[in-house]
Amino acid sequence: MFAEERQDKIAELVAARSRVTVGELAELFRITAETVRRDLAGLENTRRLRRVHGGAVALDRLSMSEPSLDERRSQHLAEKTRIAAAAAALIPSTRTGSVLLDSGTTTALLAELLTDWAPASPGDALLVITNALPIAHRLCANPELQLEILGGRVRGLTSAIVGATASERLEALRPDIAFVGANGVHAQFGLSTPDSAEAAIKMAIVRSARRVVALADSSKLGEETLVRFAALREIDTLITDARPAEDLIAALAAADVELVIA
Incomplete structure (x- = not known):
């Protein structure tokens, strides 16, 4: 699986679950924790999720996120x-x-x-x-x-x-x-x-x-x-x-x- 494809799937997973951990992603995609963290950093830079301690959360779970x-x-x-x-x-x-x-x-x-x-x-x-x-x-x-x-x-x-x-x-x-x-x-x-x-x-x-x-x-x-x-x-x-x-x-x-x- 290409990195871009994997990152798309990670973003979809975070959106569906609201929160994921580095360990869950490493096991699911059979990659190292370091690779997961690089993927999460890239996704955060493109505003598709937010990194938190131990994993990532969907943007609508941020402390100041508020729908109309x-x-x-x-x-x-x-x-x-x-x-x-x-x-x-x-x-x-x-x-x-x-x-x-x-x-x-x-x-x-x-x-x-x-x-x-x-x-x-x-x-x-x-x-x-x-x-x-x-x-x-x-x-x-x-x-x-x-x-x-x-x-x-x-x-x-x-x-x-x-x-x-x-x-x-x-x-x-x-x-x-x-x-x-x-x-x-x-x-x-x-x-x-x-x-x-x-x-x-x-x-x-x-x-x-x-x-x-x-x-x-x-x-x-x-x-x-x-x-x-x-x-x-x-x-x-x-x-x-x-x-x-x-x-x-x-x-x-x-x-x-x-x-x-x-």
Whole structure:
């Protein structure tokens, strides 16, 4: 096999698996570790992967890699839909209640379920607070809901409202339950996101709520992105679509986090 052909196959493998080791590649292609490292260096130079200690990762697994909201809407849609349904079951059914929806595609699906909300009894009320423009736009069509949108700067990539104004408003709120998204959920690092401005808002959301529920499909489990916004002990529940790895299960149990698999 020519070197160029081998490198193409390595790039395809990394894209499919997200992460490979030097040892795996050496065994698979029956080449030395030194040859593998030269191949990885060449592929990194052409921006087809990123080398890390012991191997390589796909570019979408980098700590600052972040697809747009439009790109994420179609990813893992069935899994996110199940997670959203499980989250909806946790919304308080008391006479009055308040929920906070973080920006994200899974929380947007949860918002879709709230578009048909109606009071079970006359006088029942549900306040929805959000920092997401798409969620606010969707929910304002339901006159039965009370809706509050946080003020601040809009981050174009995710349509999330960020900044000091939103954070300060959150300091004055104590919603019953907050649903927060994450780009990574890691046993040691906790919950993380690639952008520092969004991390600051997520941190404020976590601190504001009486109960914090993290929504993360299984592609986020075991991942670390650039900025941590919460330790595992700071959340109450994690809703995901598949059983996490054993180290994460143990860390969640140690942090007294309820695990819900939708």
